[in-house]
Amino acid sequence: MSAAVALQPLPKIEVKHLTVNYAERNREFTALRDVNFTVEEGEFVSVIGASGCGKSTLLSVLEGLYQQADGTITISGEPLSGTGKERGVVFQHYSLFPWMTTRKNIAFGIAQVRKDLTKKQRLEIADTFLEKVGLGEFGEKYPSQLSGGMQQRAAIARALAMDTEILLMDEPFSAIDAKNRIVLQELLLKLWEDGCGSDGAKKRRSVVFVTHDIDEAILLSDKIVVLTAHPGTVAEIIPVPFERPRDRKTLVQTPGYGQFRNRLLSLFYNDIAERIGGEEVVL
Amino acid sequence: MATAAITAPAAKAKAPAIPFAGRFLRVTHLLFLILVGAQFLPDHASVTDAHTPWLIWSAVGIEAVTIVASLAIKKKEGLDLFLDIVGFIYGFLLLWTLLTAKLALLPAALFPPFGKILAQGAEDAPKILINIKSSVGIILQGFLLALVTAVPLGLFLGWNARLGSAATYLSKFFSSIPPIVYIPYGIALLPSFRSVSVFVIFLASFWPVFAGTMSGVLHVDSRILDSAKVLNVSKPTMLLHIILPASLTQIFLGCNQGLSVSFILLTSAEMIGARDGMGYYVKYYSDFGDYTRTIVGLLVIGIVVIGVTFLVNALQKYLLRWKK
Numbered sequence: 001m002s003a004a005v006a007l008q009p010l011p012k013i014e015v016k017h018l019t020v021n022y023a024e025r026n027r028e029f030t031a032l033r034d035v036n037f038t039v040e041e042g043e044f045v046s047v048i049g050a051s052g053c054g055k056s057t058l059l060s061v062l063e064g065l066y067q068q069a070d071g072t073i074t075i076s077g078e079p080l081s082g083t084g085k086e087r088g089v090v091f092q093h094y095s096l097f098p099w100m101t102t103r104k105n106i107a108f109g110i111a112q113v114r115k116d117l118t119k120k121q122r123l124e125i126a127d128t129f130l131e132k133v134g135l136g137e138f139g140e141k142y143p144s145q146l147s148g149g150m151q152q153r154a155a156i157a158r159a160l161a162m163d164t165e166i167l168l169m170d171e172p173f174s175a176i177d178a179k180n181r182i183v184l185q186e187l188l189l190k191l192w193e194d195g196c197g198s199d200g201a202k203k204r205r206s207v208v209f210v211t212h213d214i215d216e217a218i219l220l221s222d223k224i225v226v227l228t229a230h231p232g233t234v235a236e237i238i239p240v241p242f243e244r245p246r247d248r249k250t251l252v253q254t255p256g257y258g259q260f261r262n263r264l265l266s267l268f269y270n271d272i273a274e275r276i277g278g279e280e281v282v283l
Numbered sequence: 284m285a286t287a288a289i290t291a292p293a294a295k296a297k298a299p300a301i302p303f304a305g306r307f308l309r310v311t312h313l314l315f316l317i318l319v320g321a322q323f324l325p326d327h328a329s330v331t332d333a334h335t336p337w338l339i340w341s342a343v344g345i346e347a348v349t350i351v352a353s354l355a356i357k358k359k360e361g362l363d364l365f366l367d368i369v370g371f372i373y374g375f376l377l378l379w380t381l382l383t384a385k386l387a388l389l390p391a392a393l394f395p396p397f398g399k400i401l402a403q404g405a406e407d408a409p410k411i412l413i414n415i416k417s418s419v420g421i422i423l424q425g426f427l428l429a430l431v432t433a434v435p436l437g438l439f440l441g442w443n444a445r446l447g448s449a450a451t452y453l454s455k456f457f458s459s460i461p462p463i464v465y466i467p468y469g470i471a472l473l474p475s476f477r478s479v480s481v482f483v484i485f486l487a488s489f490w491p492v493f494a495g496t497m498s499g500v501l502h503v504d505s506r507i508l509d510s511a512k513v514l515n516v517s518k519p520t521m522l523l524h525i526i527l528p529a530s531l532t533q534i535f536l537g538c539n540q541g542l543s544v545s546f547i548l549l550t551s552a553e554m555i556g557a558r559d560g561m562g563y564y565v566k567y568y569s570d571f572g573d574y575t576r577t578i579v580g581l582l583v584i585g586i587v588v589i590g591v592t593f594l595v596n597a598l599q600k601y602l603l604r605w606k607k
Contacts, residue, residue: 063513089513094506099528099605108524112514142605162514 010077011038012166012206013062018071020057020232030231031057035071037225037237039166042204044192046217047225050268054232055210059170062208063089075166085113088164090172095155096143102154103130103139109158129157132196133187149180156188160196167192167207173216185216186248192220193245214264218257219248226267235267301359307350311370315346318377327387334398335384341401342376345369395575404579410564411583417559419587421477422545425484429541433489434534437496438522441530451497458490463548466555476557480549487548488541495537499530532606535599542595546588561587 018035021028031054039045047055060066061073064083073080075087088109089095096105106126110117117125130139133153143151152172159167172188173181195202211217217224221240228235242254251257319342322335349369356362376397382388384396395403404411440450462483469479503526511525553562565580 063509065509065512083513083515085515087513089510091506091510094504095510097507097510097525097528099531109514112516112520144605144607168513 009041010074012041012043012076013039013208014072014074015058015062016072016074018058018061018069018073020054020061020066020069032061032069033231033233035227035232035234037234039206039208041206043222044204044207044209044220045223045225046209046211046221047227048211048214048217048264048268049227049232050212050229053227053229055212055227056170057232058227059168059208059210062168063087086164087166087168088159088162090152090155090159090167090169092171092174095158096151098143101140101142102135102146102157103127105143105154106130106158106161109162113162113164125161126157129161130154132160132191133157147180149176149184152176152184153187156184156191160191165205167205169207169209171210171212174212181213181216182248185219189220189246214261214268218242218261218264219246219251224264226264228267238264301357301362305359306353306362309366309370311349311366311373312346314370314373314377315342315349318342318373318380321377321380321385324385326384329387329391330384330396332399333384333396334402335396336398337401337405338376338380338396338398342373345372392572393574395578399575400578400582403575404583407576407579411561411579414559414561414564415583415587418549418553418561419591421480421560422484422542422549422591425481426488426542426545428481428485429488429492430538433493433537434496434527437493437534438500438526438530441497441500442522442526447497447501451494454490454494454497458494462487462544463551466552470556480552480557483548483552484545487544488538491540491544492534492537495533495535495540496530499533500526502533503529531603535595535603539592539595542591546584546591550584 015035015037018032019030020032022031035058037045047058049055057066061069062080064080064087067082075084096102097108100108103123103126106129107119107122110122110125114122127136127139130136133156135150135153135157138146138150138154143154146154155172159169173184176184192204192207195204207220209217209220218240224238224240226235226238227233241256241260242251319339322339326333326335349366352365353362356365379394379397383391383394384398440447465483465486466479469482473479473482507525507529511521516525549560550562550565553560554566557563561580561584565577565584568574568576568580
């Protein structure tokens with residue numbers, strides 16, 4: 001390898017020619033076809049697309065839960081194999097274990113990556129992260145005693161407290177009511193922009209955030225990967241041109257915001273319109 | 284700051300205080316007075332051993348406990364339920380008193396006055412305690428043995444899909460054999476009645492607990508498993524901290540089933556070949572036509588089973604306190 005290439009920083013995640021075929025009831029269909037994109041160090045990348053475009057499949061592949069994929073994925077240059085301690089995950093549901101209190105849930109997550117800490121130290125870290133997501137008083141509650149939004153806060157707290165280099169988020173706010181979703185988006189944005197490592201380090205994580213909410217994607221991301229369905233392919237990869245730190249109110253008044261949003265919307269709906277016009281619609 | 288948006292889930296509305304009248308002016312207490320009053324009616328001429336003071340003092344004891352408990356119970360539904368149950372007991376005792384000691388409408392040998400049952404129970408208390416100890420000891424030993432083998436085995440086989448499905452079929456076969464038919468073989472195999480009983484209780488509890496654990500493991504929500512997998516948990520952590528608690532509801536189902544079968548089995552076995560135990564006590568005295576002691580035995584068995592069930596339920600409630 002030449003010196004010039006070595007100086008080039010490696011992308012945190014590189015997805016190359018990713019193809020996923022599913023076999024269901026003896027019928028094979030393609031969930032993802034030739035998907036290519038990269039996530040740089042400290043970059044927030046959203047993957048958007050209508051339901052059935054394979055965006056959740058893509059995330060399961062990155063999580064290491066789905067392993068029958070073709071193509072190559074590298075994490076910091078190393079080929080991905082299975083689940084890994086450098087990736088933290090927030091799911092839409094059931095990220096937390098119902099039989100552990102919220103602080104035990106977080107401490108349990110920390111225990112999987114930091115064997116060197118004592119139980120007391122892990123609980124202390126858990127408490128600081130509960131504070132950060134505004135759940136300071138709810139450490140001793142079980143998930144079933146919390147609202148959906150509070151459960152997602154705790155799940156985010158766990159993923160952050162584990163201090164992984166990469167954060168994978170699979171529609172984490174989709175099941176939350178509109179008002180709380182906005183609050184949670186802003187919380188995530190702030191925590192991510194602040195960095196907030198468990199040792200106080202201000203290093204932004206690399207994030208892959210799956211959503212079907214265009215406004216959510218624009219608010220949070222540096223880059224948006226738009227997928228179209230049947231099969232799931234990358235329609236376009238669009239850098240988000242708006243400056244950080246962002247907040248919702250100023251963002252929507254920024255010149256060019258409406259235009260940018262419309263462009264995404266048309267990509268989104270063209271896909272749907274094409275499918276309705278064609279024969280692939282399954283109702 | 285985002286924290287401001289957080290509010291606690293609506294605090295449970297505080298139950299309104301139960302007024303004095305609602306707490307103490309109840310039919311149950313009226314029944315108590317009638318029951319005690321009825322004891323002062325003259326006994327039927329043929330009845331000589333009514334032991335009426337035993338019944339009166341027992342009723343007074345129940346009433347005292349009831350009053351203390353109804354001060355402690357906070358929820359109206361709980362209080363109603365409790366007082367209704369006590370009311371049924373008073374009603375039953377009143378009816379029994381009238382039909383036996385006072386009017387002698389039932390054959391005296393089969394239906395002794397309730398005071399006599401109580402007096403007999405008190406007289407036999409040391410003997411009964413030994414029998415309870417023997418029965419409960421055997422059940423505990425057999426059941427705990429089943430628990431410490433069936434749960435780990437169920438967890439392991441449930442988690443290993445291939446071995447697990449073979450084990451499911453085998454366990455279906457073995458659990459379909461009523462454990463009581465193992466008794467003759469157990470007697471040939473093992474040296475004492477006690478060891479045979481433990482063996483049979485073990486078999487009776489093993490299969491339901493094993494099947495419960497397996498089905499618990501197989502039905503763990505895949506989203507929970509995914510969540511654990513992406514945390515990269517080790518195999519032992521997966522089994523102990525994820526699969527085991529996630530299967531706990533089903534394990535308890537198996538335990539309850541195993542326990543109730545165990546009691547049926549043990550008391551039956553004790554009636555056949557034992558020298559002690561509650562089943563033996565009932566069978567022994569009914570052979571002599573001593574139905575007072577037979578009834579004492581029946582009541583004691585009921586109380587013991589209720590007591591054990593209560594303890595298991597309390598443990599279950601504690602261990603599953605994270606459920607809604």
